[in-house]
């Protein structure tokens with residue numbers, strides 16, 4: 001049964017996980033989009049209760065510090081939209097309280113993404129799916145979001161048979177402590193600290209001056225759960241179970257922004273020119289593709305941006321109907337906070 005409660009024009013918004021990497025970006029994006037909130041509540045664990053978070057303001061909420069409250073089931077009374085980025089177990093624990101309070105949970109974790117009664121939404125791709133939510137809408141995995149934003153305009157030219165994708169994922173994808181670990185380890189490494197004395201906790205191995213082909217846990221078929229997410233989430237968002245996705249996900253020593261190399265096979269010919277035109281007109285996509293001038297998207301230069309950048313577009317001559325390209329997006333913004341706030345915008349009356 002679909003949700004029937006009306007969303008007020010000036011909703012009360014809770015940011016659950018406000019002290020984290022995504023939480024901080026939620027506050028920034030609410031300000032940047034001037035989301036018409038009547039109140040913004042910052043929630044985190046007991047560890048952070050009382051901490052002050054600077055907030056630039058949005059809607060009826062003036063600029064000033066938000067005082068972090070400990071998240072409990074009671075935190076959601078009076079809330080209309082709960083933006084969640086506190087990890088899957090917290091989302092699972094709080095779901096009933098959020099829905100019982102009459103709020104819509106927009107969840108960044110992997111807790112509910114593949115549940116049949118939970119839409120998995122990227123506003124540029126499947127905005128229509130918010131219509132059947134039952135109080136929970138899932139934000140897809142960050143690597144999947146930027147990929148489908150770029151695939152959708154191409155899919156509209158010709159159905160996609162197969163995608164081979166390799167990711168180059170930023171350290172911040174594993175949260176604020178992982179970002180700090182990249183900084184600290186790089187400093188320690190340059191100071192000559194031997195490998196065995198480096199602090200390694202956010203990843204399985206040293207991330208400074210390294211690449212780690214291991215994100216999330218390994219599954220029975222020796223793929224990782226991050227790779228599995230890209231496979232199944234793409235089918236659900238695009239509404240096409242026939243799209244085959246082969247993914248290899250790699251963590252790289254970049255602070256922010258994921259890069260992805262894609263090889264896409266279509267069921268009919270798609271010229272480079274037609275693909276370029278479609279991508280240039282697609283919502284949320286910016287082409288950065290002038291090889292003669294060394295112009296292509298690079299993670300180090302695109303932090304803090306909202307779009308999915310596409311470059312290196314060319315024919316893949318190894319298959320029939322193939323294209324190859326490279327994409328970059330800020331995974332904390334479009335891959336998490338921005339996408340979720342864009343979903344919240346779709347809920348407004």
Ligand SMILES: NC(=O)c1ccc[n+]([C@@H]2O[C@H](COP(=O)([O-])OP(=O)(O)OC[C@H]3O[C@@H](n4cnc5c(N)ncnc54)[C@H](OP(=O)(O)O)[C@@H]3O)[C@@H](O)[C@H]2O)c1
Pocket residue numbers: 016017018019020021022023043044045046047048049071084085086087088090108109110141142172173174175176177331332335336
């Ligand atoms: N980073 C990304 O690029 C990205 C992208 C897409 C999705 N996500 C997802 O977003 C979620 C958060 O990621 P993050 O990168 O922001 O992590 P993070 O920087 O480690 O932040 C985690 C947040 O969750 C809060 N938290 C942890 N345990 C809690 C508890 N028991 N009760 C209440 N709050 C609790 C933390 O509060 P304290 O400060 O009080 O500990 C903090 O605010 C994860 O599910 C992640 O998979 C992250």
